Amino acid sequence: MANVELQQLKKVYGKDVVAIKGADVTIKDKEFVVLVGPSGCGKSTLLRMIAGLEEISGGELFIDGDKVNDVSPKDRDIAMVFQNYALYPHMTVFENMAFGLKLRKYPKTEIKQRVEDAAKILGLTEYLDRRPKEMSGGQRQRVAIGRALVRQPKVFLFDEPLSNLDAKLRVQMRIEIKRLHQQLQATMIYVTHDQIEAMTMGDKIVVLKDGYVQQVDSPMNLFNNPANKFVAGFIGSPSMNFLEGKIEKNDELEFVAGSVRFGIPDQLGLQEKLNPFVGKGIIFGFRPEYLYDKSKETSKQLSVDMNIIVDVTEPVGSEAYNYFHFSGKEEITFCFRSSSAYEYQAGQEVVVGLDIDRLRFFDIDTENRIA
Amino acid sequence: MKKIKLQKLLFYGVLLLMTFIYIGPFLFSLSISFNAEQDVFSWPIKLIPDEWTLDNYQRVWRDLPFGQWLFNSIAITIVQTITNVFFASLAGFAFARLEFPGKNIIFAVLLGSLMIPGIILLVPKFIILNEFYLINTYAGLMLPGLVTVVNIFLMKQFFETIPKDLEEAALIDGCSYFRIFWQIFLPVSKPALAAVAIYTFQGSWNEFMWPVIVTTTRDMFTLPVGMAFLKNEFSVQWPLLMAGTILISLPTLAIFLFFQKYFVQGVASAGLKG
Numbered sequence: 191m192a193n194v195e196l197q198q199l200k201k202v203y204g205k206d207v208v209a210i211k212g213a214d215v216t217i218k219d220k221e222f223v224v225l226v227g228p229s230g231c232g233k234s235t236l237l238r239m240i241a242g243l244e245e246i247s248g249g250e251l252f253i254d255g256d257k258v259n260d261v262s263p264k265d266r267d268i269a270m271v272f273q274n275y276a277l278y279p280h281m282t283v284f285e286n287m288a289f290g291l292k293l294r295k296y297p298k299t300e301i302k303q304r305v306e307d308a309a310k311i312l313g314l315t316e317y318l319d320r321r322p323k324e325m326s327g328g329q330r331q332r333v334a335i336g337r338a339l340v341r342q343p344k345v346f347l348f349d350e351p352l353s354n355l356d357a358k359l360r361v362q363m364r365i366e367i368k369r370l371h372q373q374l375q376a377t378m379i380y381v382t383h384d385q386i387e388a389m390t391m392g393d394k395i396v397v398l399k400d401g402y403v404q405q406v407d408s409p410m411n412l413f414n415n416p417a418n419k420f421v422a423g424f425i426g427s428p429s430m431n432f433l434e435g436k437i438e439k440n441d442e443l444e445f446v447a448g449s450v451r452f453g454i455p456d457q458l459g460l461q462e463k464l465n466p467f468v469g470k471g472i473i474f475g476f477r478p479e480y481l482y483d484k485s486k487e488t489s490k491q492l493s494v495d496m497n498i499i500v501d502v503t504e505p506v507g508s509e510a511y512n513y514f515h516f517s518g519k520e521e522i523t524f525c526f527r528s529s530s531a532y533e534y535q536a537g538q539e540v541v542v543g544l545d546i547d548r549l550r551f552f553d554i555d556t557e558n559r560i561a
Numbered sequence: 562m563k564k565i566k567l568q569k570l571l572f573y574g575v576l577l578l579m580t581f582i583y584i585g586p587f588l589f590s591l592s593i594s595f596n597a598e599q600d601v602f603s604w605p606i607k608l609i610p611d612e613w614t615l616d617n618y619q620r621v622w623r624d625l626p627f628g629q630w631l632f633n634s635i636a637i638t639i640v641q642t643i644t645n646v647f648f649a650s651l652a653g654f655a656f657a658r659l660e661f662p663g664k665n666i667i668f669a670v671l672l673g674s675l676m677i678p679g680i681i682l683l684v685p686k687f688i689i690l691n692e693f694y695l696i697n698t699y700a701g702l703m704l705p706g707l708v709t710v711v712n713i714f715l716m717k718q719f720f721e722t723i724p725k726d727l728e729e730a731a732l733i734d735g736c737s738y739f740r741i742f743w744q745i746f747l748p749v750s751k752p753a754l755a756a757v758a759i760y761t762f763q764g765s766w767n768e769f770m771w772p773v774i775v776t777t778t779r780d781m782f783t784l785p786v787g788m789a790f791l792k793n794e795f796s797v798q799w800p801l802l803m804a805g806t807i808l809i810s811l812p813t814l815a816i817f818l819f820f821q822k823y824f825v826q827g828v829a830s831a832g833l834k835g
Contacts, residue, residue: 243729264735276726280748290734337734 192254192344192377193219194240200248201235209235211401212249217379217394222371224392225381228424231398234349237381241270241347254344269338270347273354275330277322277337284318287336308339311370328359335367348380352387364391385425389413397421419557422475422550428511431524433474434554437467445474450516452494455546463561464551472560475550478511481526484541493543498526500534514540594618594803617804627805629780630787636699637783638765641706645761646754648708653716654742658728671710679770687774697777706765712757719753720746755823763813784809
């Protein structure tokens with residue numbers, strides 16, 4: 191088990207296609223780190239650079255303190271689980287799992303022991319004689335994980351391992367991988383484009399966009415304190431609502447966007463942070479989860495209130511997602527989440543509140559978070 | 562409904578006709594090879610001879626150096642089949658999976674060489690082998706067919722369909738590139754390898770032009786060449802010729818029957834070489 195350190199890691203394809211623009215990430219021993227971002231953000235490239243499958247164009251990569259920039263994949267002591275399982279189709283499950291150990295010339299008894307142990311952990315004992323094509327997708331992915339497991343590598347790498355599975359199986363495997371991590375206490379790096387997977391699995395999440403690391407933080411910190419508008423919008427489902435407006439200074443500091451107008455409270459240093467933006471454009475961000483119906487929720491105080499008109503409601507069982515626009519202005523629809531105990535009709539006017547510590551503001555140009 | 566029936570009838574009619582056109586000459590040869598009479602061209606054609614005999618088959622073995630020719634044919638075919646499978650897959654792997662300078666140019670040149678008709682190459686090939694004193698030797702017979710561009714192309718195309726993940730998983734597991742080729746790609750490529758083997762076997766076994774040019778004595782003949790020499794200027798011993806021809810075609814026939822699946826797969830995946 192080991193820590194992994196990325197220092198200004200860069201990847202350039204050809205002459206000027208830059209896929210990774212200097213990534214600095216420290217992954218501690220036994221940590222479960224998730225690389226997440228939309229397609230083409232460079233997350234898989236970054237993982238493949240750690241694996242040694244992509245050459246490193248610049249910067250340094252350390253595994254367990256050793257610089258491994260030019261070390262071949264087999265000598266990095268890593269194991270990788272691929273999206274398409276990448277099982278050897280002509281070998282049985284046992285042979286698939288034993289292959290790496292055989293190449294490393296482990297004694298036969300130890301190979302057998304390790305494969306059987308891994309099979310037991312993954313519930314594959316009775317399938318050891320089968321070939322991959324005789325197994326379901328979930329079982330195949332388990333074999334692929336088993337193949338990594340038997341090697342007992344310093345670092346486990348997962349490249350979107352669940353995206354080929356159906357939704358139900360995905361949730362199940364998600365839990366299994368997490369349990370495995372707790373059991374093995376190994377360093378794991380996991381790539382996904384699914385932010386729910388990232389949130390539920392990672393000790394730490396690295397959010398990437400266009401080859402830049404946007405933020406490295408714990409799931410809850412990403413959710414509550416995103417570094418910029420991209421992270422705020424990417425993490426969380428449904429995603430954060432954004433409303434473009436202006437900061438005005440009349441008697442007090444105010445946010446204004448069409449019919450929406452509220453005073454900036456003095457708590458949490460908000461006024462101080464927003465003062466330099468008076469007269470300038472700004473993006474106001476608020477999560478659907480933190481909006482509540484003022485008529486139903488009476489215990490809360492110190493909120494910012496807005497009048498909305500519900501357009502569409504989407505009940506999903508325990509809760510409902512209500513899409514709305516602000517009264518007086520037909521605009522992009524926003525979302526607020528409500529308990530399914532309350533039903534809203536299309537066209538209904540509702541006064542919603544937002545706790546003042548949940549107000550988020552982003553710079554309109556840089557999109558970095560101001561407050 | 563009626564229209565569909567008629568269409569089907571027409572379809573099967575054409576199929577039957579085509580089958581007869583292809584299989585007719587073969588049946589006729591088969592009938593001649595069992596014919597006791599020397600005059601086989603009586604009219605109307607009798608597909609079932611009046612008098613049956615195995616004498617023609619006995620004479621092929623007794624009167625001709627058939628055993629020697631058979632040995633020559635088998636030796637050449639086996640060597641060429643093995644080397645074609647080996648070299649074509651090695652080269653195909655390199656073109657499909659490895660990065661090396663000039664890869665695309667070399668491949669283009671190889672493909673370009675397919676555009677040159679084989680006949681044109683006969684003379685230079687002969688001259689080169691003559692310089693090496695290889696005319697009328699086994700080496701002379703085998704060397705030009707040890708590997709063919711079409712087979713390299715076929716293997717390259719097949720290897721390109723193997724997911725890159727498999728190669729990368731093997732790299733991480735600790736394979737060298739040769740081991741990836743040997744332990745992962747080859748076992749996975751059985752259909753393509755079988756296609757290459759079958760085509761090469763068939764081609765080598767039936768090859769006529771090159772052996773006839775490169776051999777000068779009867780003992781170096783291959784079966785097709787030997788049979789052709791039965792047809793000399795003055796008389797053609799048809800029953801003998803046909804008995805020999807039937808014997809020659811047996812191995813290809815057997816192979817086709819056994820490996821029909823691969824044959825069809827090969828044609829489908831390559832779309833080349835009939």
